[in-house]
Amino acid sequence: MSTFRMSLAYREVDSAKAIFHLITTLAAYFGCGLSALFYAHNLWVALPFAAVTSVMAVRLYMLQHDCMHRCFIKPKWLNDVIGVALSPFTLTPFYVGRYNHMQHHGHVGDLDHRDTFEINVLTLEEYRALPWRKRMAYRAYRHPLTLLIVGPFVVYAIFNRFPKNTRAQGFVADVFVHNALILLMGIGVFLLAGSAGLWIWGFSVYLAASCGAIIPYVEHNFETVQWGRRPELTHENAALYGSAVLDFGDVFHFLTANIGYHDLHHLNPTIPSYRLKTCHEALEAEGLLHSTKIGWREALQCFQWKLWDEDAGRMVSFAAV
Numbered sequence: 250m251s252t253f254r255m256s257l258a259y260r261e262v263d264s265a266k267a268i269f270h271l272i273t274t275l276a277a278y279f280g281c282g283l284s285a286l287f288y289a290h291n292l293w294v295a296l297p298f299a300a301v302t303s304v305m306a307v308r309l310y311m312l313q314h315d316c317m318h319r320c321f322i323k324p325k326w327l328n329d330v331i332g333v334a335l336s337p338f339t340l341t342p343f344y345v346g347r348y349n350h351m352q353h354h355g356h357v358g359d360l361d362h363r364d365t366f367e368i369n370v371l372t373l374e375e376y377r378a379l380p381w382r383k384r385m386a387y388r389a390y391r392h393p394l395t396l397l398i399v400g401p402f403v404v405y406a407i408f409n410r411f412p413k414n415t416r417a418q419g420f421v422a423d424v425f426v427h428n429a430l431i432l433l434m435g436i437g438v439f440l441l442a443g444s445a446g447l448w449i450w451g452f453s454v455y456l457a458a459s460c461g462a463i464i465p466y467v468e469h470n471f472e473t474v475q476w477g478r479r480p481e482l483t484h485e486n487a488a489l490y491g492s493a494v495l496d497f498g499d500v501f502h503f504l505t506a507n508i509g510y511h512d513l514h515h516l517n518p519t520i521p522s523y524r525l526k527t528c529h530e531a532l533e534a535e536g537l538l539h540s541t542k543i544g545w546r547e548a549l550q551c552f553q554w555k556l557w558d559e560d561a562g563r564m565v566s567f568a569a570v
Contacts, residue, residue, distance in 0.1 A: 259528035278305035289445040303457035311506035342427035345420035358491030401462035488515035493541040
């Protein structure tokens, strides 16, 4: 039996489990968020609450991600309602976010469609052909300072106010509603805690954006990641070798709704997050999965891989130039 066919047994939606995950995550988000605002003038108390709020925002994003695939809850239309309702907490407009995410799924590992990935990657030969100014720009773009400190906040706080494909695909109303909800949320924060509350909220957003951006970066930027061009690049190879498993422990998997099992998710995106880990372990036990596992040490090493070497079939550092 193929890996994909066996995975079909794990795509059943459990609405009761979905509601439990949604309610508990929202309760933790609002409980810690309101506590951070209540103690906004005492940073030693407020910042830890804000940090936990940011982690819950990342988890809400992963639940919204399930809604994008309409595999979180039944009936299917309820996924859209929940996805839109979660958008101000995840800073991701739902409908255009879903469209862009589906583009990503359709072109995993495809060198001819690198615009569907969160982080651009050049091949070794493309980089060598660039003039020195563009080389320096690419080096700055791929620098850890940009990837960890600056870029995530810019993407979620600024670019996501009007994401790519918004106008071309007719999602202007979706983005308008999303931004209006964020504005109302900001007004509510100000009324509750004043300008200090806005700074605490901004810190929480900043931390959540950084975590939310680093996860997909590491999953798609390890040394032996698979890039190629169709038709040689098949969907199954792209899914299973174009991303990796983040082996950061059970606490990480719980907090991020199992998004670390991203390779299997690319193979079959209809598996709900609360079944993904079980499915992955079952397929590995059957010898159908041989995923690249990335621990904390390997995750740090991912920041040295900058270019795709088509001849070697692996990522390389700038030293290869």
